[in-house]
Amino acid sequence: MTVLKGMRVVEGSAFVAVPLAGMTLAQMGAEVIRFDRIGGGLDAGRWPLAPNGNSLFWAGMNKGKKSIAVDMKAAEGRELISQIITAPGDDAGMFLTNLRVRGWMDYETLSKAREDLVMVTLTGDRHGRPQVDYTVNPALGIPMMTGPEDSQEPVAHALPAWDLIAGNLCVSALLAAERHRLRGHGGQEVEIALKDVAAATLGHLGIIGDVSLNGADRGKAGNALYGAYGQDFLCADGRRVMVIGLTHRQWIGLVKATGLGDAIKGLEARLGLSLDDEGNRWRHRKAITAVFEPWFAARNVSDFEGTFNSAGLTWSEFRSVREAMSDDSDLSEDNPMFRAVKHPDTGTYLTPAHPAIFHGAPREAATAAPVLGANTEEILADIVGLSSASIGALFDKGLVDGPRTGAHKTAA
Secondary structure (H helix, E strand, C coil), X not given: CCCCCCCEEEEECCCCHHHHHHXXXXXXXXXXXXXXXXXXXXXXXXXXXXXXXXXXXXXXXXXXXXEEEECXXXXXXXXXXXXXXXXXXXXXXXXXXXXXXXXXXXXXXXXXXXCCCEEEEEECCCCCCCCCHHHHHHHCCHHHHCCCCCCCCCCXXXXXXXXXXXXXXXXXXXXXXXXXXXXXXXXXXXXXXXXXXXXXXXXXXXXXHHHHHHCCCCCCCCCCCCCCEEEEXXXXXXXXXXXXXXXXXXXXXXXXXXCCHHHHHHHHHHHCCCCXXXXXXXXXXXXXXXXXXXXXXXXXXXXXXXXXXXXXXXXXXXXXXXXXXXXXXXXXXXXXXXXXXXXXXXXXXXXXXXXXXXXCECCCCCCCCCCCXXXXXXXXXXXXXXXXXXXXXXXXXXXEECCCCXXXXXXX
């Protein structure tokens, strides 16, 4: 994808959100240069790992980027990084980080070398304290509404949702700040706090208003869809499905496809209300489930999947990732987003490109992440403007490293 072709972004990062932001920009065509310390940074060995021990996490988060390895403990190494961040060019001077260092890798210092610098900084919380998804989530109450209905224990989520949302907010913030700069208003630092991302989302979803006005926390509801009807069912073949009756169309379609219209009308008569109302479907979800449960328990998935699909119902089967890779064509090379890619330090496996389809710019195939320091010489020559002799001297002094001398493991 070439929609951001020509844009150069420098990234100094670890964990999920900012590496994801840089990768997203790279997959849209930007030149994204990430710098790491020699031997690897905080994500050098982050799980999951390939059979050879190298990080699949790093390989996943850094697709399409360029890599330079620098000794950042040395003043000369820090100066090299500063020069890369503030290098001239209308499409350069953009920096993404969650590793801000006051007095060096901060906006106040870097903007002295380039006053129109655009810098997006992700912090933990607005007070400057460290946070990750797995501390933000419990702090704001999400685990207390997740899990089986009869459980009192908090349930942490396996998906780092706030990191993923924050990463994409970093992308949109950087693009907005660049547009502001292109309109002649200069550079700026944009700060985003991970905890604020989560707190704002609670507000957007109406959860803060719900607690404020109704005076009660949302409780656990197992796999039920909050506020309407959606429920999981165990089928005769031991497989489990999720069916959704959120909208009126979805609800009517589900009732019709199962042939349970008379039973649902009987339930409405006993309750004295209409289940066409999604709030009523939520309030009486247990009674509805009692109607549907025997129907699913008496059938294999193969007995109704054709009917459900032809009726356009909203449903799915519960699978493990391994089962999904085996059974779901959307998680295969049948999906143009995916292709099998050989990653230099981990192996060959299914790898995604950017999910968006820009009809004016063909999607480029998925690419691998670089090995640590893969582009060190190129970056020093093309961006910093050093001669071959100067670059060689930096290597000799151990201030920079590349794949020919660096560690075998990739790093972040």
